[in-house]
Amino acid sequence: MRETYGVVLPGMSLADLTGKLIVIEGTDGVGRSTQIRLLKPWLEQQGRAVLETGMTRSSLAGSGIKQAKEGHTLGRITLSLFYSTDFADRLENEIVPALRAGFVVLTDRYTYSLMARAMVRGIDPAWIRNAYSFALKPDAVFYLRIGVDDLIPRVVFSSGFDYWESGMDLHPSEDMYESFLKYQTSLLQQFDRLGEEYGFEVVDASADVRSVFERLRDGIGRVLSGEPREPLFAVQRPKETAETGPESKAVEVPAPGKVVAAGTDN
Amino acid sequence: MKRYGEHRFPGKLFIVEGIDGSGKSTQLMLLHQWLQAEGYGTVFSEWNSSPLVKETTRRGKKKQMLTPATFSLIHATDFADRMEHNIIPLLKAGAVVLCDRYIYTAFARDVVRGMDPKWVRELYSFAVKPTGAFYYRVPLDVAMKRILDGRTGVKFYEAGMDLGLSEDEEESFKLFQGRILEEYEKMVPEFDLIAVDATQPIEEQQSQMRQTVKAKLAQAKRLRVAP
Numbered sequence: 001m002r003e004t005y006g007v008v009l010p011g012m013s014l015a016d017l018t019g020k021l022i023v024i025e026g027t028d029g030v031g032r033s034t035q036i037r038l039l040k041p042w043l044e045q046q047g048r049a050v051l052e053t054g055m056t057r058s059s060l061a062g063s064g065i066k067q068a069k070e071g072h073t074l075g076r077i078t079l080s081l082f083y084s085t086d087f088a089d090r091l092e093n094e095i096v097p098a099l100r101a102g103f104v105v106l107t108d109r110y111t112y113s114l115m116a117r118a119m120v121r122g123i124d125p126a127w128i129r130n131a132y133s134f135a136l137k138p139d140a141v142f143y144l145r146i147g148v149d150d151l152i153p154r155v156v157f158s159s160g161f162d163y164w165e166s167g168m169d170l171h172p173s174e175d176m177y178e179s180f181l182k183y184q185t186s187l188l189q190q191f192d193r194l195g196e197e198y199g200f201e202v203v204d205a206s207a208d209v210r211s212v213f214e215r216l217r218d219g220i221g222r223v224l225s226g227e228p229r230e231p232l233f234a235v236q237r238p239k240e241t242a243e244t245g246p247e248s249k250a251v252e253v254p255a256p257g258k259v260v261a262a263g264t265d266n
Numbered sequence: 267m268k269r270y271g272e273h274r275f276p277g278k279l280f281i282v283e284g285i286d287g288s289g290k291s292t293q294l295m296l297l298h299q300w301l302q303a304e305g306y307g308t309v310f311s312e313w314n315s316s317p318l319v320k321e322t323t324r325r326g327k328k329k330q331m332l333t334p335a336t337f338s339l340i341h342a343t344d345f346a347d348r349m350e351h352n353i354i355p356l357l358k359a360g361a362v363v364l365c366d367r368y369i370y371t372a373f374a375r376d377v378v379r380g381m382d383p384k385w386v387r388e389l390y391s392f393a394v395k396p397t398g399a400f401y402y403r404v405p406l407d408v409a410m411k412r413i414l415d416g417r418t419g420v421k422f423y424e425a426g427m428d429l430g431l432s433e434d435e436e437e438s439f440k441l442f443q444g445r446i447l448e449e450y451e452k453m454v455p456e457f458d459l460i461a462v463d464a465t466q467p468i469e470e471q472q473s474q475m476r477q478t479v480k481a482k483l484a485q486a487k488r489l490r491v492a493p
Contacts, residue, residue: 060325060340092333122267126388127391131389
């Protein structure tokens with residue numbers, strides 16, 4: 001039976017959640033949404049129903065968080081709790097019903113991103129773990145890992161530096177570039193720590209879109225077929241698809257040339 | 267991030283708790299008058315202060331979108347906003363801050379709605395521990411009479427209608443408040459709440475409250491407010 005990280009919410013039965021919960025994690029600009037756009041049709045081609053979800057998309061709290069972030073008015077504990085409200089609403093109203101209906105739930109980030117951001121901002125790790133302890137344990141977490149040096153050109157040439165993703169609330173006196181460097185460096189450290197603790201499968205996201213997609217496709221293929229996963233948290237090199245063999249399923253992988261640019265994740 | 271009991275501020279925080287109809291708001295209003303007359307810079311911190319969070323809460327309640335989890339979390343969000351932007355700065359400035367309802371209200375309501383008691387307590391562990399927390403203890407039937415005399419009806423979440431205790435609003439309200447009372451009683455020893463017999467005459471209760479507050483203010487500096 002499925003488990004949570006601690007408490008079980010009232011009225012939430014953990015029995016019969018037969019779908020698969022798959023998390024794509026990683027910092028902003030790493031290409032999560034690009035990969036999800038490729039993974040969804042691939043899964044659907046195999047006859048799997050897919051629910052795609054992501055942060056601040058709840059009908060209850062999504063718009064309130066977006067407005068609050070524009071005004072830069074909320075304190076760090078308040079913002080953490082607002083995110084937690086948004087997450088609980090999506091968990092109860094989207095994720096759990098979809099898992100019960102046997103869907104593959106592909107989520108663009110999960111509680112880990114929210115925990116990493118909060119901890120970089122000085123929130124007590126024990127407190128934030130408790131706040132999200134009602135979250136379901138996913139079937140797999142794929143962490144798109146990238147170094148700050150590889151991240152910078154992607155951000156510069158797509159959405160540009162964002163106030164929050166540059167941690168400007170933490171270093172208001174710095175210019176956005178300096179602040180971005182500091183903020184993303186400490187954020188990546190937090191992600192690495194969480195990765196060890198929660199057993200993320202690490203995917204080297206500095207590789208091209210196609211190689212990253214192939215790694216994710218192989219990993220998800222294993223989760224769906226119930227095969228044992230690869231060793232925990234070892235940075236994987238992009239490898240030849242011939243090793244694992246699922247290319248025999250004749251899935252159309254987009255050529256690198258026609259792949260969409262990294263989206264503007266928020 | 268400081269936790270409950272770890273904060274040290276020059277200001278003082280007094281809060282009242284109790285079920286609807288316990289008379290706690292009346293007592294707090296009388297205390298406010300007295301503190302001002304005594305020359306203490308006193309501020310009343312309103313529930314639901316953040317316009318943004320308030321909007322989300324209002325919509326959630328109006329459309330009955332809230333589950334026990336989101337009810338709990340959206341109220342915690344709102345409370346955190348008051349704590350970070352209102353209560354803590356005031357206490358740093360040396361004010362006497364008065365709150366009508368505090369974290370104990372959330373503990374009672376959320377636990378009755380089925381949330382884990384330890385989880386809720388940890389969620390609110392960023393809250394400042396009050397200098398004095400008064401609990402107005404009143405039997406359910408007395409409170410019910412006071413409320414139902416003065417009102418035309420109770421709201422959906424106020425009556426605990428989301429719990430499905432009864433189809434009838436008044437009946438549901440009674441059952442819900444009864445369970446809230448049980449939670450309050452557990453919290454009296456747990457958090458050293460100062461229990462006041464709320465069936466006594468109002469002036470009697472107020473005089474006890476003032477004595478207690480006076481003792482706790484003895485060493486506080488008076489933040490003089492220009493007349």
